[in-house]
Amino acid sequence: MTTKHIGLFGLGCVGYGLYQLLQSTASRDLSIRRIVVSDRRKPRLVPSELLSFQPGDILENPDIDIVVEAIDDAEAAWQIVRTALLRGKPVITANKKMVAQHLGELIALQKQTGVPVLYEAAVCGAIPIVRTIDQYFSHEPIQQLSGIFNGTSNYILSKIFNDRLEYPLALRQAQQLGFAETDPTADVGGFDPKYKLIILALHAHGIVLSPADVFNSGIDRLTAADIRYARDKGWKIRLSPELIRTEEGVAAFVLPRFVHPSEALFGIENERNAVSVNTAFSGEQFFAGKGAGAFPTATAVLADLRAIAAGLGYSYERFKNPANILPDDRVLIDIYLRYKDFNQVKHLGFERISEGLIEGEFQYVTGTVTLSRLKKYAHILQNEGATIVGTGKVVISNGQPGTRIPKSHEKETCSTLSQN
Amino acid sequence: MTTKHIGLFGLGCVGYGLYQLLQSTASRDLSIRRIVVSDRRKPRLVPSELLSFQPGDILENPDIDIVVEAIDDAEAAWQIVRTALLRGKPVITANKKMVAQHLGELIALQKQTGVPVLYEAAVCGAIPIVRTIDQYFSHEPIQQLSGIFNGTSNYILSKIFNDRLEYPLALRQAQQLGFAETDPTADVGGFDPKYKLIILALHAHGIVLSPADVFNSGIDRLTAADIRYARDKGWKIRLSPELIRTEEGVAAFVLPRFVHPSEALFGIENERNAVSVNTAFSGEQFFAGKGAGAFPTATAVLADLRAIAAGLGYSYERFKNPANILPDDRVLIDIYLRYKDFNQVKHLGFERISEGLIEGEFQYVTGTVTLSRLKKYAHILQNEGATIVGTGKVVISNGQPGTRIPKSHEKETCSTLSQN
DSSP: OOEEEEEEEEOOOHHHHHHHHHHTTTTTTTTEEEESSSSSOOOOOGGGGGGEEETTHTTTTTTTTEEEEEOOHHHHHOHHHHOOOTTTTTEEOOOOHHHTTTTTHHHHHHHHHOOOOOOOHHHHHSSSHHIIIIITTTTSSSSEEEEEOOOHHHHHHHHHHSSSHHHHHHHHHHHHTSSSOOHHHHHHHHHHHHHHHHHHHHHOOOOOOOOOOGGOOOSOOOOOHHHHHHHHHHEEEEEEEEEEETTTEEEEEEEEEOTTTSGGGGGOTEEEEEEEEEETEEEEEEEEOOOOSHHHHHHHHHHHHHHHHHOOOOOGGGGGSSOOOOOOGGGEEEEEEEEHHHHHHHTTOSSEEEEEEETTEEEEEEEEEEEEHHHHHHHHHHHHOOEEEEEEEEEEEOOOTTOOOOOGGOSSSSHHHHHO | OEEEEEEOOOHHHHHHHHHHEEEHTOOOOOOEEEEEOSSSSSSSOOOGGGESSOOOHTTTTTOOEEEEOOOOOOHHHHHHHHHHHHTTTOOOOOOOOHHHHHHHHHHHHHHHOOOOOGGGSSTTTTOHHHHHHITTTTTSSSEEEEEEEEHHHHHHHHHHHHHOOHHHHHHHHHTTTSSOOSSSSHHHTTHHHHHHHHHHHHHHOOOOOOOGGEEEEEEETTOOHHHHHHTTTTTTEEEEEEEETTTTTEEEEEEEEEEOOOSGGGGOOOEEEEEEEEEEEEEEEEEEEOOOOOHHHHHHHHHHHHHHHHOOOOOOGGSSOOOOOOGGGGGEEEEEESSHHHHHHHHHOOOOEEEEEEEEEEEEEEEEEEEHHHHHHHHHHTTTEEEEEEEEEEEEOSSOOOOOOOOGGGGEEEEHHHHH
């Protein structure tokens, strides 16, 4: 048994979690040889002989076999990953933003150097979803993929629905517990789950989506009135990234949506994550587990370390034959819009309105809008005090105005809701 | 790209499912070269040039790279697997009974020949649980593992609880739909989930359990009175294999148990399977998906074919350092016993009785019994008309009579129930 020497960048939650995990599992075949940190004044709970402030102590060190990148800054992380691969060192990273932003370059660099990058820890913590989609379901068409990819916003939603806290208080509590950053936008605004969705879209459909092109809306605009609307119907709200595939292509977006008690996501509370995968031959597969925290994330890093030690990388099987990306105006999403002014309803250009209510200050409609309209107007309307929540139904139109594709091609994320 | 040639034994549900799956996924790198079947009179929906009745046409054929074993008979399957490995051909099998009965020999043969056997399809169909425990959680202590491993009995329980069918009618319906065999004992008696539990115990704890030593009780003795008892409390019953680990060792058994609406297993209906894994560092991981059926099982076989083609086998990491097996008299299980005669209560030698009721014909007690007493008397009592259902709590005693290990070592499979 030869020992693999690890160079670790960053000693925050994930980095220190990995250090502890390697200590407690007595993994003698994997040893941290060097830890590069940036803050010189911070006290560190590791032997000081391991510490360094020079990236070169890892990147230019011939004794380091594998690089683990666990820092926050996406651009600095990318420079580390890039340099490590060019120096022939396999990399494990937990940085979802970096991976999502550099997906195409990451594949090209792996091909060029023949050196693998693994990033299981970047998507839903301890849930082994990247490798499962990349390897286990590598040849099975994936018709739909969704879930709860962000522990922070799910924690806040749990507090809102179970403990009846209002959004600002639930957010503050999440911040005090260390679940939410001082600037929580990446989590509550739906950016973090979008990065994860983009990573899964590569492995599920072979496509490289740009973060700027994928629509995301978060939970930060939900008001007491919206919560009451959901609660009165016995529903909850979950921040749900969606990846939908028909024969013609793929649609992707992140939007909060109502969930019904009969859905598996209804029971996923607090910082737990979940992934639901609908495949052509195996039907629905459901995975749930801790999506954040030092040990769950470090567990994923450790599993990747063992894969690298065994010489494994991702197959990127579907990248050889990527799917089309559907035009936004063919993606029809059923939403609830709480509005301040009827002009807001007009802006969204509803294809069809199902119901509406005006009750004093509380005014809403439900109906179908295109993803292109949502992209163009959702943030403007929400800045003006409106709220948009998906009702769980998404249909891909055949591109002819006023017509729909046959029923069998409809992808419903929540058939129960849509029938109500 | 070189094409791997497959020799397939058996063209039943799994074998024909694999044939169709390879056709529909246009997997040109994997090709079925030969199919050996036993029944000469049965019409077959594959090109007849593929068919043979001679095992040697696969086992002695130098053109066959990989053997897929998909026949029913466990002993015949074992002979095929054994011969194939000795001939240097990797094997994929879906036969849980064969794998569980020959676990020790399978490991020894793989070591001796250096040729891998994979059996993801033998455990919970399309759920990638064997490889996840073997590889992903290979170094993480697994404190508890349970779930729904048998689609047939879960289908019957769903019909009983949701459609209010009585057991015999629900069984007949499952048989008519092809979910249950004419002799349903393997499924409804808890043997099939026991084989799967034994396979997972090897990968989770490095231990080789003998089917004869692991206690199993099924759902075939449940009466209308037991169902009413569960339903009145808002519970359901699930057939639940349990693998519990403390610092001192492992306990394993299969017993139906009550489940509470707050538990994830409550929502797993019909032929779906689920696995719940509690790990020391990552917390609870939950997997659910189709556990039976041609395509879900064939999907698992196909994933194993790709793993073999990539040169992968199981790590059997924990087999290097196996756990102890706890003595049965240290495993304390909380049960519900519906009895006919108070002597039946005495036989089980309850350590503690929590509650009891006598209401005409319907008499029951709940309390704590040892696994050794259950092993000795459960089947005798159930043959006399009693029913035993777990209430969800299992405690490992420290071996001193009358004392319990500290609270922190208690493993509760269902803390909500046990507090009721």
